[in-house]
Amino acid sequence: MTILDGKKVSNDIKEEIAVDVQSMIANGEKVPHLAAILVGTDGASMTYVNAKVKACEKIGFHSTLIDLPEETTEEVLLEKINELNTNDDIDGFIVQLPLPKHIDEQKVLMAIDPDKDVDGFHPTNVGRMALDLPTFLPATPFGIMELLERYNVETSGKNVVVMGRSHIVGRPMSILMSQKRKAGDATVTVVHSRTKNLAEITREADIIVAAIGISEYLTGDMVKDGVVVIDVGITRVPDDTKKAGYRLAGDVDFASVSPKASFITPVPGGVGPMTIAMLLKNTLLARERHNK
Numbered sequence: 001m002t003i004l005d006g007k008k009v010s011n012d013i014k015e016e017i018a019v020d021v022q023s024m025i026a027n028g029e030k031v032p033h034l035a036a037i038l039v040g041t042d043g044a045s046m047t048y049v050n051a052k053v054k055a056c057e058k059i060g061f062h063s064t065l066i067d068l069p070e071e072t073t074e075e076v077l078l079e080k081i082n083e084l085n086t087n088d089d090i091d092g093f094i095v096q097l098p099l100p101k102h103i104d105e106q107k108v109l110m111a112i113d114p115d116k117d118v119d120g121f122h123p124t125n126v127g128r129m130a131l132d133l134p135t136f137l138p139a140t141p142f143g144i145m146e147l148l149e150r151y152n153v154e155t156s157g158k159n160v161v162v163m164g165r166s167h168i169v170g171r172p173m174s175i176l177m178s179q180k181r182k183a184g185d186a187t188v189t190v191v192h193s194r195t196k197n198l199a200e201i202t203r204e205a206d207i208i209v210a211a212i213g214i215s216e217y218l219t220g221d222m223v224k225d226g227v228v229v230i231d232v233g234i235t236r237v238p239d240d241t242k243k244a245g246y247r248l249a250g251d252v253d254f255a256s257v258s259p260k261a262s263f264i265t266p267v268p269g270g271v272g273p274m275t276i277a278m279l280l281k282n283t284l285l286a287r288e289r290h291n292k
């Protein structure tokens with residue numbers, strides 16, 4: 001069993017980007033600038049956004065964190081987005097999800113300039129992805145593809161089961177893995193909360209991408225020997241033995257699944273760090289495109 005070490009691979013990618021940044025500086029070029037908007041004080045969102053900003057600093061990008069209160073109106077948020085759309089110094093930006101309930105998420109995502117949409121969530125970029133045109137791939141699926149590629153995991157002709165149909169992970173993942181690309185050419189099945197005989201389907205899978213948001217849902221009896229398992233879940237589970245009062249759990253029951261797996265991502269240290277690295281990669285791409 002091989003651990004797909006997202007922490008290590010993401011560090012490799014960050015080092016590669018840092019080298020690019022150094023040569024940009026040496027050539028007197030502007031370095032990439034990422035902005036992130038956070039609305040409210042959701043603990044997990046604050047952790048993720050801070051990690052994104054910190055990663056920018058580490059590799060030499062400029063970053064701006066726009067921290068808005070929970071009660072921010074949709075109108076004010078849309079104004080902020082417009083400011084970032086028109087600010088030439090900002091190469092790319094993200095609006096951290098989920099947003100408070102009184103804000104229409106789709107309306108917000110559609111307000112982002114597709115050329116600055118480094119999360120790849122704008123309908124224009126989702127459409128471009130589906131048509132296999134150059135675009136910003138959403139960071140989590142992009143990170144999973146990169147991890148599979150760098151570990152030379154064979155995907156061509158394999159049965160891939162994607163668990164979950166979210167706009168951020170499940171749906172794009174299913175599209176990408178069915179396309180003609182290095183970590184692609186797979187036969188993809190999407191399963192979700194209304195799927196019947198789910199375990200029968202997962203037991204036929206050569207590769208499983210677990211992105212359903214239920215902690216430790218996928219257990220050893222639901223997979224076959226030699227399966228490749230990508231765990232996208234990250235849930236805080238109450239745990240009195242931990243100083244923080246919780247532990248982080250994935251969608252996969254690592255203890256029972258890992259003995260049967262040929263490759264598996266850990267939680268934490270698997271998909272999570274890859275997501276940040278690919279957001280940085282998209283921001284670099286946005287900078288390069290703006291130069292052209």
Ligand code: GUN
Nearest residue numbers: 094095096097098119139
């Ligand atoms: N919330 C969970 N994942 C993501 C992500 O990749 N981008 C943004 N903006 N919000 C998220």
